[in-house]
Amino acid sequence: MRSSRTRLTVVALAAALLVTSVVVPEPGAQGRTAVKVSVLRSAFVYFAPYVAEAKGFFARHGLDASLIYFRSGAETTTAVVSGSTEFGALATEHVTQVRDQGLKVKAIVANLTDSPFTLVVRKEVPLPSAAQGYPAVIRDLKGLKLGITGRGASTDFTLRFLLREAGLDPDRDVTIIAVGGVSTSVAALAKGDIQGYLGFEPIQTQAIHGLSVAKPVIDMRKGEGPKLLHEYAYNSMVAKEEYLEANPETARRMVAAIVDTHRFLADPKNFDEALKVAEKYFEGIDPRLLRQILTDSIKGYRPVITKQAVANIGEMLKFAGLIKRPPAFEEVVDVRYAPTKFP
Incomplete structure (x- = not known):
């Protein structure tokens, strides 16, 4: 909806x-x-x-x-x-x-x-379904606060698509928060204001390798995630x-x-x-x-x-x-x- x-x-x-x-x-x-x-x-x-x-x-x-x-x-x-x-x-x-x-x-x-997106979460977030890949691993995000750049942006509806394809309701099963672009999103992850983020470079590399506060859930550049995004x-x-x-x-x-x-x-x-x-x-x-x-x-x-x-x-x-x-x-x-x- x-x-x-x-x-x-x-x-x-x-x-x-x-x-x-x-x-x-x-x-x-x-x-x-x-x-x-x-x-x-x-x-x-x-x-x-x-x-x-x-x-x-x-x-x-x-x-x-x-x-x-x-x-x-x-x-x-x-x-x-x-x-x-x-x-x-x-x-x-x-x-x-x-x-x-x-x-x-x-x-x-x-x-x-x-698609440039990588969905990341803070390191301490458990991902018991990680080995099963997409879409099972998305269900592990239930109850989390997930960041996007802004309402109506491509990060917003792509995240909603991922959640729905995994059987989750974006408006009930998670909290989607608009936190802005590169600097504000990385800061929000680092402070714990959000537990995950769907973003594009340099956000994921800074969060994963630069600050070491996050880990990847799915990296769509590597062909992970929905088949619709492969072409x-x-x-x-x-x-x-x-x-x-x-x-x-x-x-x-x-x-x-x-x-x-x-x-x-x-x-x-x-x-x-x-x-x-x-x-x-x-x-x-x-x-x-x-x-x-x-x-x-x-x-x-x-x-x-x-x-x-x-x-x-x-x-x-x-x-x-x-x-x-x-x-x-x-x-x-x-x-x-x-x-x-x-x-």
Whole structure:
């Protein structure tokens, strides 16, 4: 069942969209097209846009792109549908969810295909079903306080999906608490304000290896967890349909910049350069941890959004009670721009 807070998030997005119009790009530096891209700060989910900025891939393709930082995925989505940013690096689930509410946005290229989540708990939490794996081990979490980034965020409905697939009621059998992003979530785990957390890098590595306060329950990057997440399109570059209609060349340039970013990340000889980018955007994290995070995560950076991935997203959201019907592929992805092959 949908939580009231999740419904309110979607209603707020709809209200934002109704009072805005298409953002028309203005000339940027050296004749490049100026665009704003909504992202989160210091999260490896958004590493592709960070690299595109740092290595000049946006500029190479004629874009003067400014990354605009927000606190949660729900906020980045609001920025796109309200028109305050032309593009957003959004959870592809959010595209599906807001379209179900009548808001016309589409994905044009994936920033990250694999689900980035690891569900962790504090070390002292017993996991008697650990050897049985998923979904049995999820039942061991009954009665716990579990953290997410925010209500309505992808961490929220993914956690609810995991719990429901394991036979637990997310609203009765556990307490779900919105504790924010990297710094606040790790602190909440360390202090014991929450006993578990569903998050993305660098959260799990800091909690497990940095502070040694947590242990993994399931790591979806390793293929653990729901089968629906084995072929996915977790985060995509997204824009309003009317913007894409009015600015086709800008859309093509954005896709080309992100595809070039993926080519860079896919080449092993560029690993150390990619690590330097991580050190720039993730200040204060031990470089040894950053190397481990990048090693564990880099295979997930691919640009193609497959039909099966969109079908899996729709099935998961419908199961979680967040959409009325799974969408068609063409409703979620703008096939005029989206790449179909890589490399």
